Amino acid sequence: DAGVIQSPRHEVTEMGQEVTLRCKPISGHDYLFWYRQTMMRGLELLIYFNNNVPIDDSGMPEDRFSAKMPNASFSTLKIQPSEPRDSAVYFCASSRLGQSVSGNTIYFGEGSWLTVV
């Protein structure tokens, strides 16, 4: 299996521009997560989907952030307009969770390194 695939791996953009990050989860996984990682705050959950439906978006920092999952094999995280404080590594992860949620492994992508100048 190719694992969780994210693109772009690196992006540098100017403040005010729209940023779209993409993710392809592992085939057969029914949960997809978007995380943000910074030196100061570590890994933070932004939003997660179950069977393409957003379940918990309480971690999305503000209205400038939005995420979609139009089908089981694709998700996007969009920032519009971007700001310098959005500079971070954004990770997508996927998992197959059953009724017994203990013991499930969450697989992370390699991350999208975003710099907003």
Place this chain on the structure above:
Amino acid sequence: KNQVEQSPQSLIILEGKNCTLQCNYTVSPFSNLRWYKQDTGRGPVSLTIMTFSENTKSNGRYTATLDADTKQSSLHITASQLSDSASYICVVSAMEGGGNKLTFGTGTQLKVEL
């Protein structure tokens, strides 16, 4: 508020030596605890997952322990190698609304030197 605290923040050891990383948590109701290894510039990779009833789990040279009474976990690395240089992240799950809510520690940065 659910919290996960890791110590030390960073650690430098010589190749071949052992080390122990600590994780203290205040997460309730507890579901499971995971240790992840994150190489520089890469995504986190799962090392171990422990539920309430498990107090130790090994993955090669990595051994994790869990004391659910004191809400502490440790990750012991035996005979360290240069490739062990990475950030080690403790993640604790709480059962909420029929699912898991993860709380991440900020990690321990380990450097193994010759």
